[in-house]
Amino acid sequence: MRISYSSLETYRNCPLKYRYKEIDKLKEPKSKEAVFGTLVHSTMKFIYDPALIPPTIEQALDHFSRGWNSEIWENELEERAAFSQGIEMIQKYYRSNDPREATIVALESNFSLEISDPLHPRETHTIRGIIDRIDKTEDGYEIIDYKTSKKMPSQDFVDNNLQLSIYLKAFLTRYPKEVENIANITVSLYFLKHGVKLSSTRTLEDLQEVDNLFLEVIGLIEAGEFDAHVSPLCDWCGFQKVCPMWKHKFKEERKIDSTEINRAIEDYIATKRELTLQKLRVMKLQETIMNYMDQEDVERVFGGDGIVERAKRISYKYDPEKIRSFLEPMEKWESVLKLDPTALKRTLASFPKDMQKEIDSASKIIDKESTSLKVKKGGMSTEEDGGLE
Ligand code: SF4
Structure with missing residues (x-):
């Protein structure tokens, strides 16, 4: 070439x-x-x-x-x-x-x-x-x-x-x-x-x-x-008018504000912004209520429209050595082992660049492909929405 x-x-x-x-x-x-x-x-x-x-x-x-x-x-x-x-x-x-x-x-x-x-x-x-x-x-x-x-x-x-x-x-x-x-x-x-x-x-x-x-x-x-x-x-770039990342910006009908798609885009951006603001508001309110509960030593507080209760969530994990001592003698240990992507990434990063490339080209496959919508302010990405697989 x-x-x-x-x-x-x-x-x-x-x-x-x-x-x-x-x-x-x-x-x-x-x-x-x-x-x-x-x-x-x-x-x-x-x-x-x-x-x-x-x-x-x-x-x-x-x-x-x-x-x-x-x-x-x-x-x-x-x-x-x-x-x-x-x-x-x-x-x-x-x-x-x-x-x-x-x-x-x-x-x-x-x-x-x-x-x-x-x-x-x-x-x-x-x-x-x-x-x-x-x-x-x-x-x-x-x-x-x-x-x-x-x-x-x-x-x-x-x-x-x-x-x-x-x-x-x-x-x-x-x-x-x-x-x-x-x-x-x-x-x-x-x-x-x-x-x-x-x-x-x-x-x-x-x-x-x-x-x-x-x-x-x-x-x-x-x-x-x-x-x-x-x-x-x-x-x-002189190709913005044909590039799928930009060409919509130049579409004539985009300037006429009444089409269904334009309304959907405007609504989507506004709703996403509102959701982000609401999430922030909820976090702030939670913090205020939790502080009050700590101060008053209560686990439930009463409002005109309902009750807010503090719920404790505990998640458990297995001690790897202990669970191994049970599963290995039953020959079940191998079947529950899975790749730890973070540890793998760290280990690969410690190899020379040539070896990383060789391993990547021989063993990297697409796991899942998904499509999502991002809302960007001007050129900058701000939020990403759940995707379509
Ligand atoms: S993304 Fe599109 S506009 Fe940007 S450089 Fe590539 S072809 Fe050009």
Whole structure:
């Protein structure tokens, strides 16, 4: 199978989006964030273009301004904010970097990385992608990917970032002698909005993990697993109008408030909210009454409409060793043993990741499938209702 790194990332973020793009070949309109990101990347390439004398900040800003596309923004305010954000990114970049100091090895360099499946040695898969920049450093190399995102992740994110590991693997395929020097090859994400570069290194064992992760994703794609994965990234997804998790939001009749289904949905949400409030109210009242009973040393209290009585509920369990001593001699012990899912989960988590995967794929089966309704406030889940099996 041939897959680009961006498609691989799409699958990991939302398998259904991958299906729309790569299998159903639906066209996704380019988001303004993507257009903005492409222009910033082109400016970064311009700054380091080996065919040019390193441009001054004014020349870099001019390159950015000339590539600006006014048509994609919803209004002037939004456009102005995005434009000054781009200008600020470049200014910030020049404040902490002198383009004349870098020794560029490659810019926007295409790669194609082959990964073979140990279980099916004849099958080879290929990941394609583009590495933003590779620099020669004093004792090794640095692989850099630029990010224009607003969010600044943690160092842990960079240490475990799959994209950087794939880029490093691709680099080592191109320069196999550098495998021995892997400790001196830095992988970095440069967050241009924040003007911060986070760097990390990888070991050969880390890179082996890439193969496993990649093969796992390929296995899921080949098995036809394309579940929708709702996340904040849905806000930037161009398939909301066809996606089953969102398309109802855009239905014309939804806006007309009188259809039976609209009334049912509104009623359901309101009733669920009322039930939650009532549950909270009952808990509060119970606490007040119990406190009163303790204070007055009574077990029953009388209201105009009935009596409230304190009921003690005791549940019993068997002492495992004692019950075993009875059942084992009668050869009945095995028949009452059952898996303890919590203990099993804990035990499996203590095994190496490879072994966990092997056990999972050999022995995990669907126990029960059910469908339930959740009420969400905006995008966030609040309550879940009993399901349909
Ligand atoms: S809208 Fe969200 S859930 Fe639906 S396909 Fe896009 S990313 Fe996936």
